[in-house]
Amino acid sequence: MNHRWQPFAQDSVKNIAIIWHPTATPLQMVEGTHADGVDISAFVTRASHSAAEGNVTVTWHLELYEVDQPQPGQIIEFRLDDQLLWWGVIESLNGYRLSSGVRSLTLTLRSRDASPHWRNVRRVTEIYPVATPLSVIARDIAYTLGLSDAEIGFGETSVTTVHSNTQLADLTAWEMLEKLAEPLGVQSFVDARGVLKTISRDITRPVDIVLTTERIISVTAAKSRPPLTAVKVRWLDPNLTKVSQQDQLLASINITAGFFQLKQKKRIAFSEDETQRAENTYLVIRQSANSGLLPVCEESYSQETQTGGEIVLTTYAWVPALVTAGMAAILSSSLIPDGVTPTETIPLGRPIQAGAEITVLLTLASIGTGMYEIWGTPYDYVHARNITEAYDQNAPEWLSNEVEIENDFIMDEPMAQAYAVRELLYRAREVSSFNMSIVDDPRIEPGDIIELPDQSRLYVTNYQRDVSPGSAAVLDVEGFRV
Structure with a gap:
């Protein structure tokens, strides 16, 4: 949950400003030290964003022509009531059109973690000894991505490596962060400010936000595929076994x-x-x-x-x-x-x-x-490959649907059991989508659990916000019931 905000009042008007940053860096956006902002709100006809991407359509005559036009790699910022709401990096310029002297263009924005630097480049970490905290490894990976401490929002953990000469290889930086986060019951996430943090995958924890009836506009639900019935976790036993x-x-x-x-x-x-x-x-x-x-x-x-x-x-x-x-x-x-x-x-x-x-x-x-x-x-003495399974005992055999996960950062059997149960609950529920439109609440972000008036709960996986000029203060929330 984003504690920088308070929920919108009903029937309130959004005061949105869309700022173009030709030279600002992600660190300057996080620290708020940029000084290159150009307000292009007057040229925006449509704009929206989710947790990880955004779209802005601009219309102009000659004002944004050639060098005055936003370019890929530059930053677009959405500000609400003169406070940073979300920012993204321009990935592409699409749909250029010229009609009766009026030019229009759509900017596609992505959060900083969507870049090839994070998602496509395969890397190799250093070799870490036994008892290295996983947070130390994750922080080192973040440093290789060019992040500073101000851009890293996760804390320390007591979970450590249990094998000597531990190394992550032939994985992208994002895949490495996911491997480290999985046993902890969290997943990596870049928030609206551009800070790398983690969000919980535990759907049994207490709620983060409680909604009252008057804040809910509509609710829709659907099921997209059969539910998961079992999760098998393969992990390397830290104790040597004679074979x-x-x-x-x-x-x-x-x-x-x-x-x-x-x-x-x-x-x-x-x-x-x-x-x-x-x-x-x-x-x-x-x-x-x-x-x-x-x-x-x-x-x-x-x-x-x-x-x-x-x-x-x-x-x-x-x-x-x-x-x-x-x-x-x-x-x-x-x-x-x-x-x-x-x-x-x-x-x-x-x-x-x-x-x-x-x-x-x-x-x-x-x-x-x-x-x-x-x-x-x-x-010989080897580290045995253990399998820990969590399953739905009430699921009929003909409906069997299993998934297998491999992770060598698990410390012991209790941790493996907790991991398997947590993933079974999460993955079995996420197949049933539960979406709703509510009065805009900037506090909400992926990983939050929202309680509805009927005591049912929604785990948030994404959201969509319309920030076009004159748009209503409505937030479309995507998730599943827990």
Whole structure:
């Protein structure tokens, strides 16, 4: 509600002035420091405005020709009783017409937030740490739009970020502001003065304005589409949750064992980047290093860390000892004289040397290569994606109409539940429009709740005001019953 105003008296006459500002800036309009105003009320034939847009039709002979004509990007201000009522930026000039020396032109006005700078340019915010208030992020976004503190009307909030390295990316500034406002139960809004503020979406709160019977001129109602029956809110849980996968192969390796090394240790990671965690890991031997002629080693495995383990092949002590003894026997047998017995022609040392060589060759032939696999259950700690649902339990199944909202600025389950319920109530009611014409009341703005004489309530979504010369003091209010 705009507290700068009081409601109009019945049958009162509006004292409207329409001012053209060729050089004023939005900040000057907010602070009231502009000094370039040109009153063009005498040339205006029709004028109206809503909360976000306006139209002005001007008619002239030569007074507003060429350089004296309003241009896109300049500001038009509506003043009521010499007080700022609403201002907008000229978006376009339409419907130029020349007839019998009289020229006419319609100016289309938009509130400052309708510009591409707010609505079309995609941006990336800074990275914010845990416990950063959402109002701080929103204020930083407003600063990137060129707003000063005088043009920012929202306060501080206790709701903070619950995740580290929070960043908004590939969104327009307006979309970023909406994301930040949603969990708080508000939405961004630029008021008639051009100040960025928030308005509440809570339709259960107390009323802002009470209307008496004599101030209501007419009421109309309609329903445009089926009501919403459920709202699902997806949000990222700030607490880490352990998530396990099914048992699977984590790593594989080939290891060769033999007399040449008493112990071999091989560090095994459960993933290429050595970040995968696993539990209940075990060794699967696809081919043993002992599959040769003689068993040469013991095979063992142990998990050393969350991300890896170790395979150890321990060669039996007799294997290198046997090779050493065989080589010594070969050397010793070479010193035996090549004498022969009376009945044989084989030298005495040759059988001894052959036995030693067989021993060495048998040991060499027992060198084995094992093929090993590590199996286990991979797991990790993640922020779970939670779903909180609010639904109308009385709605029949065939009338089901759901909407899903995703927002990672929700702090906990109670906040998610409040958000889902609030959005269900709001969106289920807004499908039924409820419009009325009343005696003009400049206090009314979107987000207000108005109470009617029959105790029914109206949530205001927009309004339309005719500010043409001689127009009646009537305000058309758009909204829905709550």
